């Protein structure tokens with residue numbers, strides 16, 4: 196029966212995130228933490244595999260200030276166990292450091308047949324975790340997956356690129372990064388949320404992973420983050436369809452993009 | 456500064472060559488598919504050497520990774536540039552990890568500042584911009600394609616080197632099938648007017664409305680991500696936004712699109728944005744120059760009628 200490792204990241208909820216009007220920097224301290232969109236998709240795919248094949252779904256996470264309540268959500272959706280690292284040293288972690296920590300954590304937890312993560316995180320959107328884990332663990336990787344099929348000893352995955360669709364086959368293990376279209380994450384029922392409170396969440400100390408200094412040293416440094424402001428005219432056209440159409444056409448003629 | 460450019464298409468190579476110009480690259484080499492060999496186009500790009508790879512798209516991800524690691528070892532670039540496309544993001548992250556190197560994706564600008572390479576890229580779905588300093592070279596950067604063009608130099612063709620496809624690929628991951636998607640029309644990046652469709656359209660057949668409008672205006676058709684990726688009503692390469700195309704037309708007409716930040720980041724450089732959306736609280740109205748708070752099924756036919764009656768054309 197397959198063992199599935201799913202990597203999730205705690206991110207700020209973008210829809211409610213505010214910025215400081217003087218510095219234009221996001222107010223992370225006021226943001227609600229949640230699991231990344233694509234991570235939840237990866238996670239849903241893992242649970243579906245478990246539902247038809249049995250096995251185990253293990254959730255793995257790393258960061259600074261990881262909130263167990265957020266991880267509980269994954270357990271409520273159907274994961275069996277959760278392991279995480281939360282350490283101040285990971286506050287400035289880049290993709291290199293994150294992949295080093297998570298690959299080591301995955302190894303420590305045990306062998307997996309399928310390792311899943313989102314195609315990109317909601318905050319950084321680096322698209323790098325899956326491919327970097329692939330190198331760190333020496334396991335093949337397919338990114339942007341929209342379909343996963345398991346059969347005896349074989350995994351078949353499909354992905355959509357800009358100009359083509361590809362299907363790959365391999366034995367296990369495999370790393371797949373989930374495209375948003377792979378599955379729609381379920382909402383956990385009250386019963387599942389209750390059951391999840393008994394499932395184990397295990398905090399692993401960063402030191403226990405035995406990572407060399409070089410593997411924890413970020414290769415990029417964030418200098419600043421500022422909100423992107425656009426100035427638009429926000430002219431609201433009023434009236435019925437024909438009236439609005441006439442006003443719009445008239446304005447666009449004046450703007451010089453249309454000519455009568 | 457020694458730069459290695461990886462590209463699959465001529466447009467990508469041209470744009471990345473322009474980026475190399477911007478940061479004052481002294482020596483530029485490139486790895487491109489063999490199909491680009493008819494060097495006419497490459498001759499005036501000031502490239503020192505061009506490596507041509509046979510069967511670029513057929514090589515397995517592991518095979519391609521190996522070829523690029525070998526090439527980086529040979530060329531010893533400070534910077535490796537590629538387009539922000541799915542294959543390149545994956546490839547760059549893998550090669551970078553293998554070489555304990557930094558990789559940054561979807562970069563929108565790069566410059567040297569205080570002796571360090573400083574990069575800007577979208578953050579938090581595109582609502583924010585992050586500025587990052589690269590602490591180690593070589594750095595692997597995928598660049599968001601926005602239509603930059605390099606300066607043309609004297610024709611002085613690159614030295615050409617052919618790389619062959621690995622003869623045996625003993626990797627466990629096998630590509631068992633590939634379906635190519637028809638390329639629909641011109642490159643969106645160059646479009647003057649774009650008519651863009653979202654989930655406000657109830658049925659695929661209804662897109663005819665937008666097509667008719669686009670035809671009347673000589674506009675190109677684009678869409679939000681769900682219309683391509685979820686519903687498959689539009690080709691993947693027509694979706695604009697964070698994970699799709701970044702465009703800068705004179706006029707962007709968004710029809711039945713809510714205007715989430717991941718969509719808007721791809722169209723912000725449009726000169727004029729028109730939003731047709733009957734939900735007055737949809738975020739698109741805050742980022743539009745002209746808002747039409749009406750049902751698209753009533754407004755678009757009316758717009759087509761007015762354009763026809765007045766004989767209005769795009770300039």
Ligand SMILES: Cc1cc2nc3c(=O)[nH]c(=O)nc-3n(C[C@H](O)[C@H](O)[C@H](O)COP(=O)(O)OP(=O)(O)OC[C@H]3O[C@@H](n4cnc5c(N)ncnc54)[C@H](O)[C@@H]3O)c2cc1C
Pocket residue numbers: 232233315316317375652653654655656678679680681682694695696697698699710711712713714715716717718721731732733734737749750751752
């Ligand atoms: C990591 C990540 C990357 C993403 N990348 C992209 C990307 O590159 N591009 C992208 O587009 N999205 C992207 N998304 C998705 C994005 O967040 C939105 O979900 C998506 O853009 C919504 O598409 P939509 O506006 O067509 O649909 P919806 O959000 O469902 O909006 C439909 C709109 O149509 C309006 N409508 C309905 N009926 C009518 C009618 N009769 N007349 C007029 N209006 C009507 C509604 O009021 C609504 O506002 C990404 C998301 C994530 C998490």
